[in-house]
Amino acid sequence: MMVRANYLSVLGLLGMSLMGISQARAAEDPTGYWATEKNESQIHITHCGDKLCGNIFWMKEPNDAKGALRLDKENEDEVKRKRPLLGLQLINMKPEDDYWKGTVYNPTNGKTYDATLKILSKNQVELKGCVAYILCGGQKWTREDAKTANTSETGVGKAATIKPDAAHGGTGIPAAHKASAPVPAAPSE
Numbered sequence: 001m002m003v004r005a006n007y008l009s010v011l012g013l014l015g016m017s018l019m020g021i022s023q024a025r026a027a028e029d030p031t032g033y034w035a036t037e038k039n040e041s042q043i044h045i046t047h048c049g050d051k052l053c054g055n056i057f058w059m060k061e062p063n064d065a066k067g068a069l070r071l072d073k074e075n076e077d078e079v080k081r082k083r084p085l086l087g088l089q090l091i092n093m094k095p096e097d098d099y100w101k102g103t104v105y106n107p108t109n110g111k112t113y114d115a116t117l118k119i120l121s122k123n124q125v126e127l128k129g130c131v132a133y134i135l136c137g138g139q140k141w142t143r144e145d146a147k148t149a150n151t152s153e154t155g156v157g158k159a160a161t162i163k164p165d166a167a168h169g170g171t172g173i174p175a176a177h178k179a180s181a182p183v184p185a186a187p188s189e
Helices: 002-025 078-082
Strands: 032-035 041-048 051-059 089-096 099-106 111-121 124-131 135-144
Touching: 041 089, 051 099, 089 111, 099 124
Parallel strands: none
Antiparallel strands: 032 041, 032 135, 041 051, 051 089, 089 099, 099 111, 111 124, 124 135
């Protein structure tokens, strides 16, 4: 009887130890606002169900040369080429050990890549995208507060209003929204 009690105690301790290891290895939570490497845009990372979504929340230059909102014109799907970049979902990932794994969409070339997101520190993440896990590229993003319409040096930047789109089951994909001209900054005294 004593041997059985000791055996159960050892199993219990082993179970708690393994639980601690799995919790320590669990992917950290990268939700928040992240400035891209060249500070051209800000990505808002949120939970959408059991996934992680990242949408373009702010752009340094949200409008093209004619003043119209920049569109997803490089998308391989012709129907999606009229979507505004501001508010567009780029990241779709699930937790995997101590990082996040899924896909990232690159609106510059209209392609979607296998990707990982790893937290390097409280204020820095690394996003890596790969083609066939052979050709990989990446960026390190810096955590920051949400930007507003006039936080870029030129006052041109615009923040998106991101709302889950009911047509996509509220998955964090933004509802369509209309562009408006940036509001000029109030003069300082």
